[in-house]
Amino acid sequence: MTWQLAHRSPDQLTVRFIPWLTWSFAAVVIYGVGTIAQPFLTGAQTMTTGEVVSIALLAGLMLFTLITGGQLGICRIDHRNGKLTVTSYGLLGRARQERPLADVKGLEVRVLRRAQYRLLVALRSGERLPLAPFYLVSFNDRGIRRIAEALGVEPELIQEQRTFR
Structure with missing residues (x-):
């Protein structure tokens, strides 16, 4: 399970993904x-x-x-500077990616199971930027709606196919 702690100000939304389990x-x-x-x-x-x-x-x-x-993920949507910043902190160090908000085309919610999903920002270049470094588990869609609203897009639900080998 993951806590999604969202903090909103007029120009910015910051979501922290904390893998408490x-x-x-x-x-x-x-x-x-x-x-x-x-x-x-x-x-x-x-x-x-x-x-x-x-x-x-x-x-x-x-x-x-x-x-x-066990990585802590932070997604910051900053309208004042027009930037989307995704940062993850873990035992192996820090990874940071920054993209202009103008490049955001959509928000993909890749559902693996009923309450397990992955959030990816679709960019105009065709790239998919994961907002958290892992799959999220949540039983409501409030966090998804807040992120989609801050990005100014409608979330697209995509059911992932599980393959068994």
Whole structure:
């Protein structure tokens, strides 16, 4: 699940995409690793190979999850400067893309499942700019409507085909 926090001023809309479920998973893993490692850190027990492997696997799973889905995404639609800025912050660094608002042709909502979708801004050049670095999960369309209104376009729903191999 993702929180979509929107802040609107007269000339600007800023939407923050926060993957709280991914970060919650990381917190549970940290708690689990701490629980496993506590007897060894206090000296009450010696560490076995199984415990070392379990701690390493949990830490690796947590890092993988945070790298692939734990990025904070920020979309800023600035009418004063005529810019659309999409920034993502994650463990691997920051990525920023900026486009003129005049290049925006539409907003695509690519639905994977009932409540899982991806937001892409369609540009006149044919490029598709993702607003968040991951699929979003939401049970209402308020965030989509706010973004479409700020861009001055009507959102286009596209059902993605799932392929099974």
